[in-house]
Amino acid sequence: MKHSEIVAQAHPNIALIKYWGKRDARLNLPAVGSLSITLSQLETCTRIARHAAAPDDCVYIDELLLDGAPAETELRTRLQTLANQMWRNNGPPPVLAIDTHNNFPTAAGLASSASGYAALVTGLDSILDCHYDDSELSTFARIGSGSAARSLYGGFVLMDKGLQEDGSDAIARPLLGADEWPLDVVIAVTSTTSKQTSSTDGMERTRATSPFFPAWCAGQETDLAAASSAVRARDFDQLADLSEYSCLKMHGLMMAAQPGLLYWNAATLACLHEIRALRNRGVGVFFTVDAGPQVKAICAPGEGDAVAAILGEIDGVITLHRAGLGEGARVVAAR
């Protein structure tokens, strides 16, 4: 059924076994698989309205608002290209107006591109009446942003590197539901400025110049298999060890690029030490850090309050966000 307006929602995700590097930059294919958790609380909400038929033979986006402000033409063109890749030629192509809001800071190392593209492709699938299957939607989300395919699902999610040149097997799939192991997440924001090097540029520089890149790729499948087992067994300590290992290995890899990528600040490091001290005292918590200075503390169920109280006192921590594990991307309203 054709809708005239839909609202799609998606949450950001955090990789525990990290994705860094592409095997094909043009198709945005990852060089390594990854394992993530989808968050609750933090959310992208995207409203897409369908107007009259487009003047030419393709889908046209005439308005794109990000948190109330018109987006740059470059982004609008990029999303329009994605909409036309999804378009199935089922009737006259429409004109679309897209209005998207995040209830958390955009481009501040909180994975807004993942929730943004997951909400977008889920919404486009509905408004364009496409009915793609899960692996096809995964592909469209991945074209937008490598980590976005993971936000299509809730809970614990695996993203396959895939072997096919066209990327048809580089897809996300669910591993364990959010309510099956309800971890707490505390995010310590240590800077609100945008990062200097985008993930895409940082990944390309790392692949081209870091001497550790072959070793990083070679070890990933072993880490993914071990972490998947730890998730299935709900073995917190095992998952903690593997996640911190993957995080520090990724940052070592990035630091060894030329010029080196250093995403941390002093407060980032202070948080890492504090989280290690908490864990040594028996608190169920471990850290992970992405391509930015924010620290994500992953806590065993019920440990979030104690961890937040300690991280909130650290010099340089500006704000804390709290989350649990959330659902995958979905259409929440349609008319």
Ligand code: 2P0
């Ligand atoms: C991840 N990150 O697995 C890794 C860990 C950041 C560090 O995926 O170029 O926005 O759009 O594929 O997905 C962030 O990069 O990059 C990311 P593109 P993306 O979550």
